[in-house]
Amino acid sequence: DQQVKQNSPSLSVQEGRISILNCDYTNSMFDYFLWYKKYPAEGPTFLISISSIKDKNEDGRFTVFLNKSAKHLSLHIVPSQPGDSAVYFCAANSNYQLIWGAGTKLIIKP
Amino acid sequence: KAGVTQTPRYLIKTRGQQVTLSCSPISGHRSVSWYQQTPGQGLQFLFEYFSETQRNKGNFPGRFSGRQFSNSRSEMNVSTLELGDSALYLCASSFNGIGTDTQYFGPGTRLTVL
Numbered sequence: 001d002q003q004v005k006q007n008s009p010s011l012s013v014q015e016g017r018i019s020i021l022n023c024d025y026t027n028s029m030f031d032y033f034l035w036y037k038k039y040p041a042e043g044p045t046f047l048i049s050i051s052s053i054k055d056k057n058e059d060g061r062f063t064v065f066l067n068k069s070a071k072h073l074s075l076h077i078v079p080s081q082p083g084d085s086a087v088y089f090c091a092a093n094s095n096y097q098l099i100w101g102a103g104t105k106l107i108i109k110p
Numbered sequence: 111k112a113g114v115t116q117t118p119r120y121l122i123k124t125r126g127q128q129v130t131l132s133c134s135p136i137s138g139h140r141s142v143s144w145y146q147q148t149p150g151q152g153l154q155f156l157f158e159y160f161s162e163t164q165r166n167k168g169n170f171p172g173r174f175s176g177r178q179f180s181n182s183r184s185e186m187n188v189s190t191l192e193l194g195d196s197a198l199y200l201c202a203s204s205f206n207g208i209g210t211d212t213q214y215f216g217p218g219t220r221l222t223v224l
Contacts, residue, residue, distance in 0.1 A: 041217065043214075044153070046212045089152060091152075093208065096158070096207065096210075100152030102151055102152045
């Protein structure tokens with residue numbers, strides 16, 4: 001029973017364009033959502049988060065949008081850069097546990 | 111400040127054996143969490159230790175256990191290894207724990223069970 005789903009295993013985007021990564025969840029009790037980025041042979045690194053009381057949070061090139069009625073969040077990266085090529089995980093917090101999606105591999109084409 | 115370190119980085123074991131993985135958190139961090147990552151799966155939460163006490167536990171069998179020492183270093187043990195235990199095991203540390211502040215991950219230990 002996957003409570004957090006990232007339905008796109010991979011995404012290819014041209015350098016300079018917008019990358020949009022999507023995440024769906026089923027548990028309305030999640031109160032906090034996070035995005036992590038992972039390079040090969042490294043652990044995930046925190047990117048950006050959003051509380052369930054907000055619908056948008058921005059940090060430089062990264063913006064996370066939360067649509068609670070649709071139980072959907074998305075990460076926008078503008079403009080996309082070659083160094084953004086990585087696997088992106090969304091995670092949701094509930095009862096002091098993080099439930100993770102399976103990840104989306106983002107490939108930025110030059 | 112040194113990051114989270116995990117040892118060993120790679121490990122090969124055979125079915126039925128047991129294994130111990132080690133995690134050293136960032137200095138000052140009191141919480142250490144462990145995750146299992148298998149291909150095509152997100153990170154699966156194993157357990158969290160905070161100030162030497164297990165604070166939370168995921169849905170894994172009792173073969174998976176852990177502990178935390180007074181210096182916050184943590185070990186994870188898997189007994190009677192199965193082929194399905196082959197995975198990347200990640201640990202993460204934070205000051206106050208999951209859901210309260212950012213978790214910082216180590217590079218992981220790649221366990222292969224033959």
